[in-house]
Amino acid sequence: MIETSAEITRKLASAVEQMPAFPKSVQRILELTRDINCSAKELVMVIEKDPVMTMKLLRIVNSAYYSLPKQVTSVNQSVVYLGFNTVKNMALSFAAAGTLPRHNAAGFDFQRYLMHSLTTASLARTLCQKYSRDDTNPADCYIAGLLHDFGKVVFAQYLTAEFKEALACSSDQSISLHAAEQKIIGADHTVVGSMLVEKWQFSKELSESILNHHSEIASNDTMQSCLFVADQISKQLLPENGNPVVELLPPALIERFDGELTDIIAGLGDLSWLEIEAQTFAQIGKEANA
Numbered sequence: 001m002i003e004t005s006a007e008i009t010r011k012l013a014s015a016v017e018q019m020p021a022f023p024k025s026v027q028r029i030l031e032l033t034r035d036i037n038c039s040a041k042e043l044v045m046v047i048e049k050d051p052v053m054t055m056k057l058l059r060i061v062n063s064a065y066y067s068l069p070k071q072v073t074s075v076n077q078s079v080v081y082l083g084f085n086t087v088k089n090m091a092l093s094f095a096a097a098g099t100l101p102r103h104n105a106a107g108f109d110f111q112r113y114l115m116h117s118l119t120t121a122s123l124a125r126t127l128c129q130k131y132s133r134d135d136t137n138p139a140d141c142y143i144a145g146l147l148h149d150f151g152k153v154v155f156a157q158y159l160t161a162e163f164k165e166a167l168a169c170s171s172d173q174s175i176s177l178h179a180a181e182q183k184i185i186g187a188d189h190t191v192v193g194s195m196l197v198e199k200w201q202f203s204k205e206l207s208e209s210i211l212n213h214h215s216e217i218a219s220n221d222t223m224q225s226c227l228f229v230a231d232q233i234s235k236q237l238l239p240e241n242g243n244p245v246v247e248l249l250p251p252a253l254i255e256r257f258d259g260e261l262t263d264i265i266a267g268l269g270d271l272s273w274l275e276i277e278a279q280t281f282a283q284i285g286k287e288a289n290a
Contacts (some may be wrong), residue, residue, distance in 0.1 A: 008186040016192060017160035019099075022200040025050040030202075033088045033139070040079050043087065047075045054285050056094050056208075057087065062230070065280040074199055085139040089125075089146075090281070093118060096146055097285030099141045101157060106164040107158040108253040111282070113149065116242035118278035121145030123230035126268060128222060131257055136159055136249060138220035144209045144227045149212075150196055152177075152187030159185060176245040190214055219252035229253060233268075 007202065028046050032038040047053055054075055061072045061082065072078055079087050100110045124145035128138040155163035159220055162185045170180035178188035194211035198204075209223045217228045228249075235246045257264050265271070 001145040005186065009078045010194045011159065012187060012195060015154050016195045016199055018158050019154060019196055019199070023095045024052060025173070026091050026275060027201065029088055029091050032080030033084050043084060044075045044079055045096065047091070053091060053094060057288065059091055060090060060280060060284045063280055065276060067240050078146045088139060092146055093144060093281045097282060100153065100286065104156045104160065105159045106156045107167065108152065108163065112241045113152060114282045115238070116277050116283050117146050117149055119238060119241065119274050120148060120230045120234040122274055122277060123233050124226045127230055131226070132222050134222055141207070141223055144206055144223050145230050147193070147197055148210050148227055148231065149189060149193065151191065154192045154196060155189060170243065177243045188214065190197050217250060217253065219250070219256050225253055225256060229264060233265055236261060
């Protein structure tokens with residue numbers, strides 16, 4: 001990570017401060033699902049108090065993606081069919097999609113951004129399930145993937161001119177966007193993204209994973225490792241959804257995941273579901289709040 005001047009830090013802090021708070025209902029869901037003694041009844045009560053989230057949850061549960069044998073008509077049935085963690089991931093996805101503006105002067109494609117975030121989230125969760133050597137919760141890796149690039153959203157809205165120049169620099173010079181941001185802005189989206197999740201009161205572990213997901217990858221840190229690899233797989237499989245510059249895996253990660261990126265992808269099996277799930281979540285998550 002590059003050193004940031006006091007002036008840059010002030011600008012980033014000002015931009016983060018203008019971002020809306022994460023929905024209280026989602027924060028409460030996160031609190032509940034961290035508690036091993038949380039009951040399904042408590043989770044259902046929180047969701048039912050949020051009519052928009054309830055509507056979106058029922059729409060996605062009854063979508064063609066899940067193809068359940070009968071229509072689900074209540075939040076309680078949704079939790080029974082899908083489980084705590086899946087419902088939590090849905091709530092987070094809806095909240096993240098709901099914070100995205102419809103337009104921005106920087107010319108940043110929020111739909112492509114959202115698709116990349118959703119696919120990275122699902123891949124990070126899957127990698128954790130397959131390769132974790134500790135008690136890291138795969139659902140926490142999903143959160144890391146979902147929010148890892150949220151600093152770009154901050155830049156697009158509140159450092160618009162600089163971010164537009166960085167996007168052009170990345171395209172014209174065929175370099176990664178985070179490298180272009182460092183050149184133009186003096187800091188990249190990992191810095192402001194880390195600041196944002198701290199404002200939203202997520203864990204320090206998540207903040208550090210977002211801060212380091214382009215640089216200081218600790219191979220013994222499950223969340224950081226799964227996030228980095230998931231990010232690269234998402235870019236390789238679906239380059240149209242984000243910056244197409246795929247970073248090489250450090251030797252320590254090649255050892256941890258038993259091979260290069262192509263080997264890891266082959267080991268994950270059929271990933272055709274990945275884009276379909278992301279499209280379903282993105283479409284319903286971005287529907288206007290009623």
